[in-house]
Amino acid sequence: MSVSQKPSYRYRPMIAADVSAAHALSVRLKWPHRLEDWAMLQRIAEGFVAEDGDRLIGTAFTCPQGSYATIGLVIVSDDYQGQGIGRKLMDLALEACTPRTAILNATLAGAPLYISQGFVEFGHILQHQGQAQAIDPPALSDGEQCRSLTVSDRARLLELANAGSGLDRETVLNDLSDVVEHAVGIERDGQLRAFAILRPFGRGHCVGPIIAQNPEQAKHLIATLLARVPDQFFRIDTPADSGLSDWLDTAGLKQVDKVAQMARGTPPQSVGGVKQFSLVSQAIG
Numbered sequence: 001m002s003v004s005q006k007p008s009y010r011y012r013p014m015i016a017a018d019v020s021a022a023h024a025l026s027v028r029l030k031w032p033h034r035l036e037d038w039a040m041l042q043r044i045a046e047g048f049v050a051e052d053g054d055r056l057i058g059t060a061f062t063c064p065q066g067s068y069a070t071i072g073l074v075i076v077s078d079d080y081q082g083q084g085i086g087r088k089l090m091d092l093a094l095e096a097c098t099p100r101t102a103i104l105n106a107t108l109a110g111a112p113l114y115i116s117q118g119f120v121e122f123g124h125i126l127q128h129q130g131q132a133q134a135i136d137p138p139a140l141s142d143g144e145q146c147r148s149l150t151v152s153d154r155a156r157l158l159e160l161a162n163a164g165s166g167l168d169r170e171t172v173l174n175d176l177s178d179v180v181e182h183a184v185g186i187e188r189d190g191q192l193r194a195f196a197i198l199r200p201f202g203r204g205h206c207v208g209p210i211i212a213q214n215p216e217q218a219k220h221l222i223a224t225l226l227a228r229v230p231d232q233f234f235r236i237d238t239p240a241d242s243g244l245s246d247w248l249d250t251a252g253l254k255q256v257d258k259v260a261q262m263a264r265g266t267p268p269q270s271v272g273g274v275k276q277f278s279l280v281s282q283a284i285g
Contacts, residue, residue, distance in 0.1 A: 072283025
């Protein structure tokens with residue numbers, strides 16, 4: 001049956017066996033996610049797929065994180081655009097969010113669908129990436145020191161991650177712990193005040209999440225991590241109001257995209273004098 005005949009498509013929960021086909025779908029659309037990135041989301045989130053016979057033609061994820069749930073990787077094959085598949089996948093993802101507040105990062109192409117489903121824009125995320133150049137870390141304030149993190153820092157790291165993002169990051173960070181390449185933090189008066197994580201993602205490495213009290217701390221953490229794996233490809237997704245964008249450009253991480261932060265209700269708020277300077281990923285927030 002041809003696509004033009006508009007057959008009935010099947011929608012069902014994603015299972016681990018779907019990860020390879022879902023990854024192949026994203027590759028055809030030139031999305032950078034690795035097979036491992038898809039596998040992570042399948043482990044920690046509730047996924048949905050659309051099928052035409054035996055062919056996987058669409059995906060969506062809902063990742064519960066406390067009072068909020070992030071929606072991501074809403075993809076429909078180019079061959080099947082304009083048939084309501086994306087809307088149906090979004091309906092399933094939104095149903096899985098209940099009773100949590102749904103949030104997402106919307107591409108220019110996807111924004112009209114999300115607006116029609118009640119989402120409202122509350123900010124923007126700038127995607128920076130490239131071959132990173134060595135850059136001197138900005139000086140820290142008196143009494144602050146940067147150090148590598150250990151397992152003993154995990155409880156405080158989670159506390160900071162929750163405060164900076166406004167989300168419950170326990171499940172996400174527990175899963176990430178197995179793939180962290182380097183994690184560094186800034187300490188003052190014997191307490192961890194900021195941190196950043198370097199891990200594999202997409203075409204190379206991702207720096208995120210980054211939680212800090214101010215842009216200078218965030219810059220210091222980023223420069224420290226870039227120096228750990230020189231001459232590599234990096235990606236950082238940072239809020240437009242982070243104060244990092246121009247500085248990232250000087251480090252060789254050019255802005256290549258901009259997406260809208262959207263919420264179906266009150267968006268999450270940072271607390272405790274820290275904020276999130278880089279996302280885990282656009283799909284997870």
